[in-house]
Amino acid sequence: MPILSVRDLRVRYSSSGPEILKGISFDVEEDDFFAIIGPSGAGKSTLIRCINRLVTPTDGEIILYGTDVLSLNARHLRRLRRDIGMIFQEFNLVNRMSVMDNVLSGRLGYMGNFAGLFRLFSKKDISRALSVLDRVGLSDHVDKRADELSGGQRQRVGIARALMQDPKLLLLDEPTSSLDPKISREVMALIMEIAAEYGVPVLCNIHDVQLAMEFCNKIIGLQDGIKMFDGPTTKMNKKKLDEIYAMEVL
């Protein structure tokens, strides 16, 4: 029984614009580390943003843990989003806030507006934030402002924020594209360890095929909004990769 199943997903940003996703279907299982690869403009980011509805699809079906994602009202959508951790290409931290506050903001989905306004995080949240920061190796940087950190450290804050949500699914949007190759590998390894520890499935956009092959157990290949490949990493080979990236070569 897949925990996430996507059926015939279609997205158009405007009624006259081009179709970005042209009927994508796939399933994510409980302990998957699932990669979405493909050239720039293939629709990877759009696809991943449909899962937590940062982008609203024009057509199709998304079932996550038995919930029909596309039929949720605003209140239930917030509840769904707090169960999905997201890690972004450019970290998406609030630069002017401290590392601690950035991590704590992962709990906002569990809080009312009043408590959120005055940053009334519970003692439990704060001790949890400390242990999460310790887990990602940032216990020395708790009180720093987010913009004082290096790229790799900022992405660790991003990971910590996602973990604060107690997520049932992790969405990764090009988590390594702003990092150098060595740090990229470290960050991917950290995410993989943590996903295994917390028992969270991962859906990851990544254009670095090398990293995808190394860390992920399943891959779908997108090209111009169409699924070109769907299967375990072991079945992926040079010829199929060339097919997926054919447009880029030209």
Add this chain to the structure above:
Amino acid sequence: MAVADATIRNVDRIIAARAKTRTIRALIYMVVLLLVVWSVKTTIVDDTDWERMGSVGNVLHGVVQFLGIDWGLVPNLWQPAVETIMVATLGTLLGVMMCVPAIWFGALNITPYPPITYPIARLMMTLSRSIHEIVWALFFVAAVGLGALAGVLAIAVRSIGFIAKMTAEAIEDLDPKPVEAIRAVGGSDFQVFVYAILPQILPVMIGVIIFEWEINIRRSSVLGLVGAGGLGLVFFRQLNTFNHPGVTTVILAILVLILFGEVVSYYVRKAII
């Protein structure tokens, strides 16, 4: 020969074009000159009471009587001066509170329903700025009676336009990435505002508010002219009792007050931003 003909034609064309430009320019000068003459005629020549102005000596006498300082008045200026600053400060604070809907509706990227809410915000901003503070004060004196409260309300309403416009523009320019992140953790619109938008616009907003406060000291020091409290009221009284050195004293007091506002504003802005 063909080449020479072409050259001559070209020269003729250039000369004709230049003559045309000259004529147009001369016409524009004429129109401007006529406008100036007409304005001077209606506003100064027809509208001035030349009989009453009298000779050059009389004019000088009129100016000279303002020279000098009425030291006896100085102790009585403290209380209205403090009141002026209070009116400016309370007015600014109240203005900031009244700004919130204008800011929310007035930033295109967060306005709830652009075709309706955006024009409402723009109307609020324009109304606030296009009506002079004295006129706002007259309106509020009529509404709540003479005194500082009318001044506070006038200052507040007059402040909405500038603060809201600058802040709304800051919101339109902000980095959308933190907004996306807070939305993705399940934050409400309100939490998105507090966590992702406010930290980004706070420096701009504080700078604008302090600047507005400084301007409001200027504004509140004249509001007494229409009975809305502060130094302006003393000024008006001195003028009415023909105590000309007293008028000068009040003007100097206002100058000191404005300098004070500028100094405070400079240091606070430096400390915060």
